Amino acid sequence: MSDFNSKTLGKCLCIITGASKGFGRCLAQQVPPLLVAGSALILVARTGQLLQELKTELVNLGVSQGLVVRCVAADLSTAEGVAETLQAAKQQNVNDYDHVLLINNAVRTATPDTMHLISCLPLVD
Numbered sequence: 001m002s003d004f005n006s007k008t009l010g011k012c013l014c015i016i017t018g019a020s021k022g023f024g025r026c027l028a029q030q031v032p033p034l035l036v037a038g039s040a041l042i043l044v045a046r047t048g049q050l051l052q053e054l055k056t057e058l059v060n061l062g063v064s065q066g067l068v069v070r071c072v073a074a075d076l077s078t079a080e081g082v083a084e085t086l087q088a089a090k091q092q093n094v095n096d097y098d099h100v101l102l103i104n105n106a107v108r109t110a111t112p113d114t115m116h117l118i119s120c121l122p123l124v125d
């Protein structure tokens with residue numbers, strides 16, 4: 001287990017949905033400095049190009065140092081999009097992290113499938 005105090009979120013597998021713009025993008029810029037090295041950040045939205053631009057921005061700012069950053073271009077209103085996102089999460093070893101943090105900001109997409117994503121996350125391994 002890594003150190004955890006009020007200034008960090010610890011070593012997280014962090015998933016931010018709706019990260020390509022708006023509030024989600026802002027969160028994706030603010031969260032990385034709170035993650036300790038070895039954390040993973042999974043950015044999800046339909047527009048892959050905007051996610052890649054965000055990833056480049058995080059790299060250029062140096063805030064993603066020590067983090068694995070993955071972009072998942074997926075439509076979370078579909079079962080396929082949810083499955084793709086879960087697949088990306090499953091590629092990380094959940095035992096390596098202190099926490100799994102889901103910031104499900106693309107909430108207007110909430111469907112039984114997105115609820116499935118939420119319910120499956122504790123089982124990611």
Ligand SMILES: NC(=O)c1ccc[n+]([C@@H]2O[C@H](COP(=O)([O-])OP(=O)(O)OC[C@H]3O[C@@H](n4cnc5c(N)ncnc54)[C@H](OP(=O)(O)O)[C@@H]3O)[C@@H](O)[C@H]2O)c1
Pocket residue numbers: 017018019020021022023024025044045046047048050074075076077081105106107108109
């Ligand atoms: N902005 C506000 O003042 C405010 C206030 C209170 C609450 N909220 C809530 O905060 C959330 C974000 O608001 P926002 O203003 O930041 O919205 P926004 O600018 O429209 O951004 C929405 C994000 O969700 C993604 N998204 C939309 N549909 C998606 C789908 N089917 N699958 C995957 N990703 C999808 C969009 O990316 P793609 O188009 O690339 O998929 C984008 O990254 C909303 O739920 C909103 O109700 C916002």
